[in-house]
Amino acid sequence: MRQALAEASAALRTDDVPVGAVLLDASGRVLATGRNEREKLHDPTAHAEIVAIRAATDASGDWHLEDTTLVVTLEPCVMCAGAILAARIPRVVFGAWDEKAGAVGSVYDVLRDRRLPHRVEVYAGVLAEECAAVLLEFFGERRGVADDAHRPTAE
Numbered sequence: 001m002r003q004a005l006a007e008a009s010a011a012l013r014t015d016d017v018p019v020g021a022v023l024l025d026a027s028g029r030v031l032a033t034g035r036n037e038r039e040k041l042h043d044p045t046a047h048a049e050i051v052a053i054r055a056a057t058d059a060s061g062d063w064h065l066e067d068t069t070l071v072v073t074l075e076p077c078v079m080c081a082g083a084i085l086a087a088r089i090p091r092v093v094f095g096a097w098d099e100k101a102g103a104v105g106s107v108y109d110v111l112r113d114r115r116l117p118h119r120v121e122v123y124a125g126v127l128a129e130e131c132a133a134v135l136l137e138f139f140g141e142r143r144g145v146a147d148d149a150h151r152p153t154a155e
Helices: 003-012 046-062 078-086 128-143
Strands: 020-022 032-037 069-074 091-098 121-123
Touching: 003 020, 003 032, 003 046, 003 069, 003 078, 003 128, 020 046, 046 069, 069 128, 078 091, 091 128
Parallel strands: 069 091, 091 121
Antiparallel strands: 020 032, 020 069
């Protein structure tokens, strides 16, 4: 999670929301990293998770990311949860909860939906307070106060 937090901090250089992701293989080796790049790339799909997944599939030449773990500083949204399922990533570790748009237990629980053919093991709240603090500071600086509608939590 510390490396994902470093990626989140790097997103600040391009004025992107500070979310970072790291994709690990079964031995814990880093396969790819990602950070939000929506502002940098002018791409609404350039969330940290998607950037990391794309980097890993480009490097491996295979879209199947079985036996990997995705570590991300903020609970994935619906789009990212869909990409995680499509890539067959079996484990997700995240930091802060996203009470507005989270799709891994707060608003929706896409990754563990029994109606879907692939389910993901989820570990929530890892370094949650640190992950939430980075986001709260970012939004607070831009809006004068932290945005209650998009307040990540450390539950």
